[in-house]
Amino acid sequence: MKYDCLIIDDEKMLTDSTAEYFNLFGVKTAVAYDASQCMEFFRENTACLLLLDINLGDSSGFALCKQLREQTDIPILFISARTSDDDKIIALNIGGDDYIQKPCSLSVLLAKVKVVLKRYGQDDSAPLYSDARLTVDFDARLVTVDEKPVRLTALEFRLLCYLIRNRNRVVPKQELFEQVWEDRFTGDGTLNVHIRKIREAIEPQPGNPRYIITVWGDGYQFVTP
Numbered sequence: 001m002k003y004d005c006l007i008i009d010d011e012k013m014l015t016d017s018t019a020e021y022f023n024l025f026g027v028k029t030a031v032a033y034d035a036s037q038c039m040e041f042f043r044e045n046t047a048c049l050l051l052l053d054i055n056l057g058d059s060s061g062f063a064l065c066k067q068l069r070e071q072t073d074i075p076i077l078f079i080s081a082r083t084s085d086d087d088k089i090i091a092l093n094i095g096g097d098d099y100i101q102k103p104c105s106l107s108v109l110l111a112k113v114k115v116v117l118k119r120y121g122q123d124d125s126a127p128l129y130s131d132a133r134l135t136v137d138f139d140a141r142l143v144t145v146d147e148k149p150v151r152l153t154a155l156e157f158r159l160l161c162y163l164i165r166n167r168n169r170v171v172p173k174q175e176l177f178e179q180v181w182e183d184r185f186t187g188d189g190t191l192n193v194h195i196r197k198i199r200e201a202i203e204p205q206p207g208n209p210r211y212i213i214t215v216w217g218d219g220y221q222f223v224t225p
Contacts (some may be wrong), residue, residue, distance in 0.1 A: 004117055005011060005029040006047040008038045008064065009079075010057045018051075021106045027113060035059040039067070047074065048117055049108075052096075054080040054087060062094060065205055068191060069095040073141070075116050075154040079104065091191045097155040119158070129164045131225050134211065143202070150201045155180070160198050163212060163222035172219040196221060 004027045009015040022029040030045065032038040041047075042125045046090050051069070054061040065076055078091040083103040088099045100112065128137040130166045136145045138161055143150050152160065160179050165170060195214075199206040213221045 001045045003028045003030045003045060003047045004036070004047045005051060005113055006050045006054065008032045008035075008061070009051070010034060010055065011053070016186045018106060022110060024114065025109065025110055027117070031139060032063055033057075033062045035067070038064060039100070042071070049074060050076045051079050051100075051113070051115060052076055054078060055093075058115065065091070065094050065096055069151070069153070073151055074158065077112070079109075089189070089193065093197070094192060095153045097153050098143060098151040119182065129167075129204055133204075133225070136160065145202055152198065152201055156194055156198050156201075159194055160202075163220060167222040167224055170215045170218050174219075176198060176219065183184075 002154060005022060007015050007019055007022075007029060009031075010033050012033055015033065019029040019031045028049065030041060032041050049149065052061045052065060056064065060080065061080075064222075065078075067077065075097045076095060076119055077098045078096045079100040080087065085099065091099050097124075098112075098116075100109065112114060128135060128139075130136075134148055136142075141157055142150055143157065145158070162176065162180050173188065173191060176191060181190075195212060196206070199209050199212055203209045203211055211224065213223055215221055
């Protein structure tokens with residue numbers, strides 16, 4: 001069965017009430033209370049988006065995210081009461097697409113989820129990008145380097161696509177925040193982490209990039225070879 005959202009959180013009452021609220025407003029939602037239940041869910045079902053807590057009883061949301069990223073690139077939104085910047089950085093580095101701070105009202109959380117579902121549910125009509133080394137198929141959401149597939153998170157893929165569609169133009173950071181994240185308050189640190197992860201996936205030398213160039217004080221530019 002296909003669901004819009006899977007919530008993975010060991011706080012059973014809160015998780016159930018959140019899922020009930022989402023379902024009431026048309027977001028088909030399932031729940032799992034630990035990592036094993038999550039993996040069991042994916043044996044017979046699919047989801048378009050995950051809401052993942054960091055603390056899962058005896059297990060960790062970080063460890064589960066790493067495991068899931070070996071199988072899927074769907075958006076993973078961490079939601080946690082932990083406020084450490086280190087936790088936010090780890091969440092992005094291991095493949096999370098966003099970090100939502102608890103407590104968060106159900107209406108705000110639902111709005112966030114609907115934005116992400118709409119964002120990643122839209123098919124891009126632009127043709128694929130291809131050069132001698134890199135190919136990006138916008139419709140299939142497939143990235144290959146030297147004809148070998150590479151894995152990007154949903155947000156990393158969206159960011160790469162936006163830069164490619166605006167190739168050879170310097171794209172200001174604020175434009176990326178507004179058009180990719182649809183959030184004017186996303187910080188430079190978050191953007192830098194995602195750019196670094198994309199470079200590690202597609203660049204011959206990530207420390208000396210040839211595709212995604214930093215234009216200091218302005219933004220980034222995707223340069224065609």
